[in-house]
Amino acid sequence: MFEPKIKVNKALYDLLVKQADEKGYSSVEEYVTHVLETAVADAGEHATEEEIRERLRGLGYLK
Amino acid sequence: MNFLCYIGPGAGFAVMGSFLIFFGALLLGMLILLSLPFRLLAALFRRGPHGRFRRCVVMGLDGMDPRRARRLMEAGRLPNFKALAGQGSFSPLGSTCPPISPVAWSTFSTGVNPGKHGIYDFLTRDFNSYLPELSSTRLVKDRKGRPETVLLRKSQPFWKALGERGVPCTVLRVPLTYPPEPFRGRALSAMCAPDLRGTQGEFTLFEEDGAAGSFTGGRRIRVSRQDGLVRCALPGPTLDGHTLEASLEVKWKAGNNLKARLLAGGAPVRLRVGEYTPWISLTFRQGRRRVRGIARFLPLALEPRFRLYVTPVNIDPGHPAMPVAWPASFSVYLSRLIGPYATLGLAEDTWGLTAGVLSDEQFERQTLDIHRERERMFFEALRLTRRGVLVCVFDITDRMQHMFMRRMEEEPVSTDPAADARIDATYELCDAMLGRLRRRLGRRDLLLVLSDHGFTTFRRCVHVNAWLREQGYLVEKEQTEGTSDYFAHVDWSRTRAYSFGLAGVYLNLRGREAQGIVESGAQADALKRELAAKLAELNDSATGERAVRTVYDGAAVYTGPYTQRAPDLVVGWHSGYRHSWDTAVGGTAGAVFSDNDSKWCGDHCVDRLEVPGVLFSNRRLVFGAGGPHLADVAPTLLKLWNLPVPGYMDGNGWQLEGKSNV
Numbered sequence: 034m035f036e037p038k039i040k041v042n043k044a045l046y047d048l049l050v051k052q053a054d055e056k057g058y059s060s061v062e063e064y065v066t067h068v069l070e071t072a073v074a075d076a077g078e079h080a081t082e083e084e085i086r087e088r089l090r091g092l093g094y095l096k
Numbered sequence: 097m098n099f100l101c102y103i104g105p106g107a108g109f110a111v112m113g114s115f116l117i118f119f120g121a122l123l124l125g126m127l128i129l130l131s132l133p134f135r136l137l138a139a140l141f142r143r144g145p146h147g148r149f150r151r152c153v154v155m156g157l158d159g160m161d162p163r164r165a166r167r168l169m170e171a172g173r174l175p176n177f178k179a180l181a182g183q184g185s186f187s188p189l190g191s192t193c194p195p196i197s198p199v200a201w202s203t204f205s206t207g208v209n210p211g212k213h214g215i216y217d218f219l220t221r222d223f224n225s226y227l228p229e230l231s232s233t234r235l236v237k238d239r240k241g242r243p244e245t246v247l248l249r250k251s252q253p254f255w256k257a258l259g260e261r262g263v264p265c266t267v268l269r270v271p272l273t274y275p276p277e278p279f280r281g282r283a284l285s286a287m288c289a290p291d292l293r294g295t296q297g298e299f300t301l302f303e304e305d306g307a308a309g310s311f312t313g314g315r316r317i318r319v320s321r322q323d324g325l326v327r328c329a330l331p332g333p334t335l336d337g338h339t340l341e342a343s344l345e346v347k348w349k350a351g352n353n354l355k356a357r358l359l360a361g362g363a364p365v366r367l368r369v370g371e372y373t374p375w376i377s378l379t380f381r382q383g384r385r386r387v388r389g390i391a392r393f394l395p396l397a398l399e400p401r402f403r404l405y406v407t408p409v410n411i412d413p414g415h416p417a418m419p420v421a422w423p424a425s426f427s428v429y430l431s432r433l434i435g436p437y438a439t440l441g442l443a444e445d446t447w448g449l450t451a452g453v454l455s456d457e458q459f460e461r462q463t464l465d466i467h468r469e470r471e472r473m474f475f476e477a478l479r480l481t482r483r484g485v486l487v488c489v490f491d492i493t494d495r496m497q498h499m500f501m502r503r504m505e506e507e508p509v510s511t512d513p514a515a516d517a518r519i520d521a522t523y524e525l526c527d528a529m530l531g532r533l534r535r536r537l538g539r540r541d542l543l544l545v546l547s548d549h550g551f552t553t554f555r556r557c558v559h560v561n562a563w564l565r566e567q568g569y570l571v572e573k574e575q576t577e578g579t580s581d582y583f584a585h586v587d588w589s590r591t592r593a594y595s596f597g598l599a600g601v602y603l604n605l606r607g608r609e610a611q612g613i614v615e616s617g618a619q620a621d622a623l624k625r626e627l628a629a630k631l632a633e634l635n636d637s638a639t640g641e642r643a644v645r646t647v648y649d650g651a652a653v654y655t656g657p658y659t660q661r662a663p664d665l666v667v668g669w670h671s672g673y674r675h676s677w678d679t680a681v682g683g684t685a686g687a688v689f690s691d692n693d694s695k696w697c698g699d700h701c702v703d704r705l706e707v708p709g710v711l712f713s714n715r716r717l718v719f720g721a722g723g724p725h726l727a728d729v730a731p732t733l734l735k736l737w738n739l740p741v742p743g744y745m746d747g748n749g750w751q752l753e754g755k756s757n758v
Contacts, residue, residue: 057212057656057744059252067250067657079222082582085229088290089681091297091313091408093446093498093696094218094598096677 039065145261147737148752150540153478154487154729155533156204156270157526158197159494159700161550162188162710163505168523176531177712180545185717188708190725191549193653193666194599195704197287197494198232198249200548200726201271205253207730207745211656214250215272217597219680220661224610226583228596228682230296232272232288245275245418250658251744254730255281255485263737264484266477269470271489271548274441276422283422284430284473286489289441292333292380292389292417297408297440299448302328304402313447319402324348326402332380332409333387333417340380340387346395346404353399367395372461375436377412388415390436394458405453407462411439433476437469444495450695459499460518464525467492471529478536485733490529496522497551501698504553504671515697534714542736543714548726550707554699556636557676557692558643560595560667561684567630569593572684580685581678589613593627593664596682598675598701600650600663601627608660624649624664631667636689643673643689645703655746668703675701716753724750 041049046061053064080088089095169178180186192200192210194217202215210216220231234246249272255265259280267273271287291297299314304326308318319328329341346367348356356367361379375390389409396403411420413427413436420439421427431437443466449459467490474488500515510516530545537543564570571590578584586594588604588611595601603620606612614620628647636643646668654662667675677694678686700707711724719728727747734741735749 054743057208059206059208059212059250059742059744063250063252064657079225080227080229080235082225082227084235085227085582087293087295088230088235089219090295091291091299091442091447092218093313093442093450094701095680096312 145263145738147263149542149736150483150538151481152485152542152733152736153481153533153537153544154485154733155474155530155543155545156201156487156489157493157545157547157710158271158489158491159497159549159551160523160526160547160710161497161505162708163550164519164523165710167505168520173520173524174527176527176534177545180530180534180543180712180714184543184713184715185711187711187719187724188550189546189711190723191704191707191709192726193648193668193704195549195700195702195707195709196598197548198272200709201287201489202249204546204548204726204729205255205270205272206249206251207254207727207741207747208251209654209656209727209746211654211659211662212251212744212746213656214248214658214661216654216662217600219597220248221596221602223608226586226588226594226609226682228582230288233274247272247275247277253277253279254733255279255283255487257734257739257742258485258737261737261739263739264481266481266484266486268473268477268486268488269491270487271441274420276419276424278422281422282426284427285420285439285441287441287491289411289420289439291408291440292387292411293331293409294333295408297442297445297447299408299445299453300330300406301453302326302402302404302406306401306403311447311451311453313445314451314453321402324350326404330378330380330391330406330409332378332389335382335385335387338382338385340382340385342378342380342389346402348398353397356395356398358393365393367393369395369398370458371395372458372465375410377414377436378409380409387417388412389417392462394454396453405448405458407445407448408440408443410443413437413439430473430476434469434472437473438466442491442495444491446495446499446696449499456500456515456518460496463492463495467525475532475536478533490526492522493526493547494551497698498696499698501551501553537714541714543712544729545710545712546726546729547709549700549704549709551698551700552671552702552707554674554692554697554701555672556639556643556674557690558634558636558669558673558679559676559683559686559688559690560601560679561682562676562678562686563631563634563688564593564595564601565684566688569627570684579683581681581683583682583684585684592623594682595675595679597663598680599666601631601665601667603664605664620664628665631665636673638689641670641672643670644668645670645706668705669701671702671706673702674699718751718753720748 050061053061058064168174192203198215202213206213219228256279265281267283269286274285274289301316302319319326326346328344332340345359354369358365358367373393380387390412391409392407394405414431444463448454500518502512503510569592571587572585573587576585603614604612631647634643648666650662650664731741731745731747731749
């Protein structure tokens, strides 16, 4: 509910709104989040095989 | 005589404290009373747009098949569906590519194709490690190292747009709503919500003299008895490397083979062999840490060998260890209304049946009980919805068909009439529920009954990775040992294509995959064409049948910002075929074709044209040239409330017959 906010200048914001619309995003927030997520994707922690197996355990579609 | 006594300040604080509470409450009451006219006025302005209908009710029946529905309607066994079809519309409903629940319900919620919501399968992959992982959520850690679950379904559900414009929405158990997203309305999470252990549903079997170990979807724990008493510990969540446990005791009198008593921390619970207990509240402890969950117990036998089945431990909706609803208090509110209920995403324990721990009847009983909970929840929500949108998805149709669908609809004779009868009875159960719903709806209410896909059988497994290996597209390391699952044997430096999940084939693309060797552009396009042509010819020598109906090019069927994660090819199987159990988890060893000998005998992970969903409505609807599609529901509901349809949505709003618009 109280998520951090980032300020950008108006010109950049207008450009982001335009591009979000053109690219099929549902909102400028979604577009900016995707761009930022892509930029930091490699920096995040990756789950180990054992953690993944545990999380998938019990899903009927998978053995 | 004088008495001197000392009155300390504590008494004064106590008296003044109680007065402060009293005056505070009085002041608050007066404020509420005085502000009432202003709040009523504000509510009048906030009322939001007027819709064409007072209420729009969407009843989702996961996996309901239009062919079976039509046959049963014609046989007079679904009178309420037949009446609804006569009153309004009845049509097959186009599903997504592939027609898999998380993909399809995400398109239903958002009105967009998978390229814009980013869900293509139950699984996605890590571009660095190639490991298949859950596509719906990801665990991340915040600045303080605390784990946080993030929903990976992108775009926006239609109820968010409706809520922002003042249309009250209640959304119950629509898949891919975990973790719950904030919006101006109420929602209860569903498919992909984990159990308390963080898995997708792991049952426990306490067994005397049995070997401890794991089932695919369960855990077996060996116990011993002393004088008619079994003491055991049910594992719960693992926090910081420590597994929290709930202590259990089961007692019974010598010679009594049927009845026992369970002590699980609260009042003793009666156990009767072959009968489920109600939901039992459990407290898992480790030192000072406590987490609450709920589970049901089913004693399978007391003598001569003690066997006790425990359902996956669900998050307690009355005391949620993690939020399973928006707002978080909504799950608590529902539990006050209807009592404890299943919160696990795929709550029905299909692996309990597959592993042979549960009988057909015991699985059906569990599924029916969960359905009854859902039904009570739905009708309570309907009672409380005077205006707005109510959506509820029921899973019983999907689970029963997965476990009992041994006959294709076009086959006249069933090899297992009892299994077939269970599915027919499930459709009749839904028909009776529809009857109760229709009696509660008025002239100003719109009703849509729909499913995300239909159903067919799953008889033959196709090990796509084994085929890719045989064809030279997937290369294994020269020295391998142990299981080949999770691509353990793959030599990525020589592999051009691989598969996992339930429908996709992926190129090992340079610049996308960490060890990619296929150049994007002309080389990738040529490889896709080559693979598609060969897959289309794939022949099952045991049956003489073609396994593949259509191979879809991901670049042609998906548009949007999230296509980087899309499969490069989607295999549209003929009915009866599916990605094998081994391919699904990135296995590479074994033969290309094999019989599916699992109890999980029905499926829908085939070509989307083989398994359309179903749509009923109580108004006659006019659809576009291609017929109705799941993506049309979101724009239709927005139009019904006179709200503009955003340009990013792919679906087309349906029209009411005789009206220029809905």
